[in-house]
Amino acid sequence: MTTETTSIPTATAKIPAPATPYQEDIARYWNNEARPVNLRLGDVDGLYHHHYGIGAVDHAALGDPAHSEYEKKVVAELHRLESAQAEFLMDHLGPVGPGDTLVDAGCGRGGSMVMAHRRFGCRVEGVTLSTGQADFGNGRARELRIDDHVRSRVCNMLDTPFDKGSVTASWNNESTMYVDLHDLFGEHSRFLKVGGRYVTITGCWNPRYGQPSKWVSQINAHFECNIHSRREYLRAMADNRLVPHTIVDLTPDTLPYWELRATSSLVTGIEEAFIESYRDGSFQYVLIAADRV
């Protein structure tokens, strides 16, 4: 039961100043974002994601491209693959019970937070730089009557209000490319319980390729982000008491999503960079799950 006193009025109530001019740019970017490829997919079932998909495309479900309903089916299929990606991340959070707290660092519009609460029955705390995103996520939580468990706030994920050792598991879903990894993992390590779990799904450049390819540079420019190398993730985790437990190369699993998206009416222009960099091996889509030791 939610009352005036326990509900979260808006994420704008006490907005901390962004720590850097770069963070101001990122907050502005996400406050202004309203791409149909994200909103129309979210409208399918009310889970709004800002990450990409994994898994095989169900061509039987899509049917004949000449059919009048085909485009609608493509939207539903892309959304299904994005939700499958979030479920896969949550498969790696370890045991989580209703009394636990999870942290979604860089939570976007909050689709993953709703999924995590439905799956585990626990509290889910999200942080984003964007007031618009936090208000959107809190609005969805209120509509779903889960605002007593699911809360987004405007907050720098490198400097959160969560108490030391208070969090059972935490994640970054496609949000690590906006921050210094040592600062980020230091903060997760601080608020995670010893024995807790950290998971990220991210795009990283592949040290085996040598240096960031032109496609990786294009993705950075498109999103105003700074993609790290796979090596940097492992080094920064090791330096912050996060010991990798599972590493999965999801590159072959995300390519079908991109190939389908490239044929849809919702293309944004970045599809070629993802497809070419995944194919030439310069860029990888990975899950890393680590134990906080």
Ligand SMILES: C[S@@+](CC[C@H](N)C(=O)[O-])C[C@H]1O[C@@H](n2cnc3c(N)ncnc32)[C@H](O)[C@@H]1O
């Ligand atoms: C690509 S979106 C991913 C959203 C979400 N994880 C999802 O899967 O839908 C990147 C998110 O990272 C957030 N972000 C970037 N830098 C941040 C920072 N320093 N502190 C908090 N959030 C940050 C942005 O505000 C945005 O919500």
Ligand SMILES: CC(C)=CCC/C(C)=C/COP(=O)(O)OP(=O)(O)O
């Ligand atoms: C894997 C990498 C490098 C991700 C960069 C971060 C990012 C912008 C993710 C998707 O957001 P989105 O869902 O808003 O993007 P789009 O509009 O392209 O779907």
Ligand SMILES: [Mg+2]
């Ligand atoms: Mg998207």
